[in-house]
Amino acid sequence: MPDGGAFHPRVSDEQRLMKLALGGAATFLLLGLILPLGWLFARAFQDASGGFVGFANFAEYVATPSLAVSAWNSLWTAALTTLLVVPAAFTYAYALTRSRMPGKPVFRAVMLLPVLAPSLLPALALVYLFGNQGMLRGLLMGESLYGPIGIIMAQVFYCFPHAALILCVALSGADGRLYEAAAALKAGRGRIFLTVTLPGARGGLISAAVVVFTLVVTDFGIPKVIGGQFPVLATEVYKQVVGQQNFNMGAVVGLVLLLPAVGAFLLDQWARRRQGGFLSGRAVPLEPKPRPARDLPLLGFCTLVAALLLLVVGLAAWGSFIRFWPWNLSLTLDNYDFNRFDSAGWGSLWTSVRMAAMAALIGTALIFVVAWMFERGRVAGPLPRVVGFATAIPLAVPGLVLGLAYILFFNDPWNPLGFLYGTLAILVLNSLVHFYTVCHLAAVTAIRQLDPEFEAVSASLKVPLWVTFTRVTLPICLPAILEIFVYLFVNAMATVSAVIFLYGPDTKPASVAVVHMEEAGQISAAAAMAVAILMVNVALKALHLAMAGRVERWTQAWRLR
């Protein structure tokens, strides 16, 4: 024991282990996120042989008209999509949370359908409808689907559920007392909407807009399938790297692609900070009363939106069973005989399932334990802050940029981790890191609902931390843990942009197979594979819902009063 001089509280063995593990987590994030991104940044300032060239690549970028045009195209299509999606999603979410329209569970389920599908699926459905042989081609009045029209239509479908989900959360946390107070002060419905509802949802609206904008700018699948000759940033990166093998220019475009995403991320953070503490712990949940003048129009709107969503998914599914669109509409299973179209055949779906399952299994365990140590470990020093910072980054990094950073980093001859390139392991690592932030935040939210003194009580009772972790923390958080698992699996199954650079000859994921088959003109086979991905995700989600009830009864009995 030190006597005088330096003053060091003794650290328990548990504390030391905790610090070691958190250090491991920091190293993991360093290797899987920070170093690859740093390497991407460095490559943007190098020539092909690795010499430092300063801003020469950037100058070349600005001077290349097609590249500058692609940036502008990305920006305005994203902005227009955001303008279309957010009001519609707000209305849909408002109907789900603030009205008494019937059939809410059905509308909620339909809303989630596109989340489970790869972004390519709505694009393929639009090809069936408005493509060169589309049934409703005439509605475009001579304009081609392949270009901004198709991109924006497909993005609206793809982004809608993401925005609606955020707005549902924002609108469901309302304090009924505010509405009673406003009504008691004789405010009319319009005034209440403008002064209570909208300010309460402001953070959610900004978040939703930011998420939609970022999704559109960084999505690769939709512009690849339906973008035609219309260049956007995401396809441009792919062209530079895969087409022209120009890794340095790819890095520059990647950094440009990072700009709007980082900007949107910072805007969202700013809005969140300003929002803080709107809903107090003593709030009384708002119970909307039936009012036909509001409920019926909302029901009509939701029915229309749900019908469109079902139409798009259903059309892709139907198309996948069609013998030869649009001339021979007889049904067949031939399109599901993937060996005819792609050498990997059904194997690519199996690869995707294995990748998603591993990412979900490893990721859920890793993310939850790291979040717990981060929140409750009471580790001294800068380590928790480093981990906290690193876990926030993936949200701002588009999958395509992360994939590009991985290819540059892990494929570099000097890198001892180079053996990972082209393996299933790198795909798993990439998916895990790409979707890290949302899962980390979900875990942190769940852990924060636990009394902050549980660990202190355990220590005073001489019970090791891991016992309290397994007896109390894990059972209480199990529903959130399952959510994280499903989120990781579903997203890893559907993602294209994160893995398009990283697969090897034996590890082609199903979503990449969709892109390849579409490229080869086999639309029906591509639709079949996209539907297969959707079905795997729907099956997992259904299993989750079926299990959630049992898990709830088993671990959450204490919630009953």
Add this chain to the structure above:
Amino acid sequence: MDLAARAVAAGIYLTVQDVTKRFGRFVALDRVSLDIREGEFVSFLGPSGCGKTTLLRAIAGLDPPSEGRIVQAGRDITHLPPGERDFGIVFQSYALFPNLDMRANIGYGLRGPAWPRAKAAARVEQLIAMVGLEEHARKYPAQLSGGQQQRVALARALANHPGLLLLDEPLSALDATVRARLRTEIRALQKALGVTTIMVTHDQEEALSVSDRIVVMREGRIEQIGTPEEVYRRPASAFVAGFVGRTGSFRAEVEHPHAATPRLRAGPVSLAATAAASLSPGEAARAFIRPEDVRLGDDALGHEGAFQAVVTGVEFLGPVCRVHLLAEGVALEAELPSGDIGKLGLGHTARLWVAVPAERIMTYPDA
């Protein structure tokens, strides 16, 4: 003999010596020292932010001090992690494990070779009986009332026979009536078990009613350590006088401090005040008077130095009434049985005679 051995010899169970705690540049505890005897019930009392909870957490090892020493039962525990110390703790939130029923919560710490299954189960039943919750043993915390949850937390903290019981605002989440009942229960239990206990509270009535001694804290320092009576009757500082118990206070000037009856002058009013003897002539002072020490009407006329005051308000508090008085710019509060109000004819703006016994005026230099 070193500090620890000397403390044990003197029957002192816990010694806090020159403990300082800094959070960044903020000093939460500033060289705090105190001794607690074996079996004593000590309250840390003070307004929020005075450092009382920080001191409790330092003793528990949850927030180790930046400087100083803490010795418990002859063992230097300053640097020990919480798990290697000997204490039970009840938090303000109780921190009951919501997914475990009452039995599992109380028996949570009864594990390892020292507690075979049968022995642990018997101990749990004994504790449940001790806090009188036999019929609720299978319930989860959410199904218990606040007072019941508090008892479960107490039973859990005492399960392993800790040498020291720490209570962090244990009653502040409860209704007033439950609070009053539970604090007497806690005190009775503590006396029966003889466990040395520290309670943090901001409620002076709570501290006065249950403690052997009270530690009054302010801005990271100890203002006074004493029995409830000492703290109430002989506050060591103006802060303690104002914080503990209800008082009226006014500024005054010291007159004739060395005369047989030193006097305080506030405007035209001049009062005899024994305590002014410790101050110097002409010094600015602050005087505190407890409402129950103010004599009114005929009671006052018998006293030397009685003066006239105007009633500015009367508060009905049930058994007693509080009367607000104003005498030439000096505001006073008096308390008297509700029945006497009519007898004295105390309406608003009534004038009446007021007097305060010289030894009951608490006087401190005006800061």
